[in-house]
Amino acid sequence: xxxxxxxxxxxxxxxxxxxxxxxxxxxxxxxxxxxxxxxxxxxxxxxxxxxxxxxxxxxxxxxxxxxxxxxxxxxxxxxxxxxxxxxxxxxxxxxxxxxxxxxxxxxxxxxxxxxxxxxxxxxxxxxxxxxxxxxxxxxxxxxxxxxxxxxxxxxxxxxxxxxxxxxxxxxxxxxxxxxxxxxxxxxxxxxxxxxxxxxxxxxxxxxxxxxxxxxxxxxxxxxxxxxxxxxxxxxxxxxxxxxxxxxxxxxxxxxxxxxxxxxxxxxx
Amino acid sequence: xxxxxxxxxxxxxxxxxxxxxxxxxxxxxxxxxxxxxxxxxxxxxxxxxxxxxxxxxxxxxxxxxxxxxxxxxxxxxxxxxxxxxxxxxxxxxxxxxxxxxxxxxxxxxxxxxxxxxxxxxxxxxxxxxxxxxxxxxxxxxxxxxxxxxxxxxxxxxxxxxxxxxxxxxxxxxxxxxxxxxxxxxxxxxxxxxxxxxxxxxxxxxxxxxxxxxxxxxxxxxxxxxxxxxxxxxxxxxxxxxxxxxxxxxxxxxxxxxxxxxxxxxxxx
Numbered sequence: 001x002x003x004x005x006x007x008x009x010x011x012x013x014x015x016x017x018x019x020x021x022x023x024x025x026x027x028x029x030x031x032x033x034x035x036x037x038x039x040x041x042x043x044x045x046x047x048x049x050x051x052x053x054x055x056x057x058x059x060x061x062x063x064x065x066x067x068x069x070x071x072x073x074x075x076x077x078x079x080x081x082x083x084x085x086x087x088x089x090x091x092x093x094x095x096x097x098x099x100x101x102x103x104x105x106x107x108x109x110x111x112x113x114x115x116x117x118x119x120x121x122x123x124x125x126x127x128x129x130x131x132x133x134x135x136x137x138x139x140x141x142x143x144x145x146x147x148x149x150x151x152x153x154x155x156x157x158x159x160x161x162x163x164x165x166x167x168x169x170x171x172x173x174x175x176x177x178x179x180x181x182x183x184x185x186x187x188x189x190x191x192x193x194x195x196x197x198x199x200x201x202x203x204x205x206x207x208x209x210x211x212x213x214x215x216x217x218x219x220x221x222x223x224x225x226x227x228x229x230x231x232x233x234x235x236x237x238x239x240x241x242x243x244x245x246x247x248x249x250x251x252x253x254x255x256x257x258x259x260x261x262x263x264x265x266x267x268x
Numbered sequence: 269x270x271x272x273x274x275x276x277x278x279x280x281x282x283x284x285x286x287x288x289x290x291x292x293x294x295x296x297x298x299x300x301x302x303x304x305x306x307x308x309x310x311x312x313x314x315x316x317x318x319x320x321x322x323x324x325x326x327x328x329x330x331x332x333x334x335x336x337x338x339x340x341x342x343x344x345x346x347x348x349x350x351x352x353x354x355x356x357x358x359x360x361x362x363x364x365x366x367x368x369x370x371x372x373x374x375x376x377x378x379x380x381x382x383x384x385x386x387x388x389x390x391x392x393x394x395x396x397x398x399x400x401x402x403x404x405x406x407x408x409x410x411x412x413x414x415x416x417x418x419x420x421x422x423x424x425x426x427x428x429x430x431x432x433x434x435x436x437x438x439x440x441x442x443x444x445x446x447x448x449x450x451x452x453x454x455x456x457x458x459x460x461x462x463x464x465x466x467x468x469x470x471x472x473x474x475x476x477x478x479x480x481x482x483x484x485x486x487x488x489x490x491x492x493x494x495x496x497x498x499x500x501x502x503x504x505x506x507x508x509x510x511x512x513x514x515x516x517x518x519x520x521x522x523x524x525x526x527x528x529x530x531x532x533x534x535x536x
Contacts, residue, residue, distance in 0.1 A: 037312060039307065040312070044509050045508050045509065046508055046509060145421055146418065146428075153414060158435070160432045160435065163426075164428045240313050240314055241314060244312060
């Protein structure tokens, strides 16, 4: 058992859906979250840039005494997970592997869809992770760039959100897809709408929940879990505009964020 | 008369609508455009950060031998125009003043709307510029965060874009507004849709066109205009992902961008 917090980071606020899943599954664990809001979004940036930013954040989290790190950002997982693991003194968990594993477990017909930002889809990270587990899968990929701003507007069930979802998901509905990975940390907030548009024949895989399960397993296996009944402490930090972070963060976590710290990284 | 190019910059690709307007109005002028795609968007960033980024870009543009600089970014104009003018050896033109002046000229009833990104609206830059010209104006402001991603998807007349526009513009339609400033460089591409939603009673002020007019005036007044019939050269540069810049840039400028240079700034 160990008392340090779990470190969690994302390019912005989307990773807070992962924090929410971690708090729900592991209520005794303390957490410290860093949103790199000064440099959001990571999607359009080059792999080398995303890797550099991620390593800077790792350094900051390790300095806060974290006992494990969750990369709650699909782009950072795609471009930096290997480097982070090589550089980190504590275990590092990404969001791609857990989602891919759950999708492979869920599909019956062997046709899986992946939706995400343009950057995540272009990275091919889910495609590779899925095929590594089951080489005969057929994979339908769809970038959904409008979903993040719709979520950030809070338009989870606005008629416009429905039209956008119908347009993006049309290729998925007309195919034999029976499992779909929500490959962006913003998307869990659209889950009810996506479920309605796709109907009951498609299992929706929530990477945030799957990642929390992976974290629980790693903590249990490495003896790092908090003592049962410990009083958890949650810290929130961002690299810019902490007011907006606090406001949107409340939407994402379903709780008010008491105080958001402003953090300066090397080059932000 | 002087042969150097006009330097134009934006946090990303939106400023290309300003370039298009400049090319249309001033076909003899050479241009060099820098999109700070590594650090886009500027909207959610703090004023001090936006000022620092803008000054770095000014330095790069001046090193390219520009004879004038156009800040084709509402956020950078709001937070950095004064510092840029203080630091620049050449004239600097922003996008806010030209749009505000045209709106004041266009309104009959004295009720003007301004639409823009959350950052631009929160900055109050248009409000200040409008009231400085006419203190008794009534101003209706509306942030439209979904418009930029809709434009970047190319959904200029998609039914979802219409629903989004109807939602955002409802307060403007129900008011006595008779002039509306498109306070974001992406928005000129939505102009036909916005005109349809608002009807003929509202003049739409295109900041890109107004800024090109201001530039023409400055060049004429300072003897900096290119020789008539000069053969213009156009350069395109971005701080990250030049491929995406080239692809989207063609949508914005209506021409293919031959070559996009990758530029490294101090802290990008």
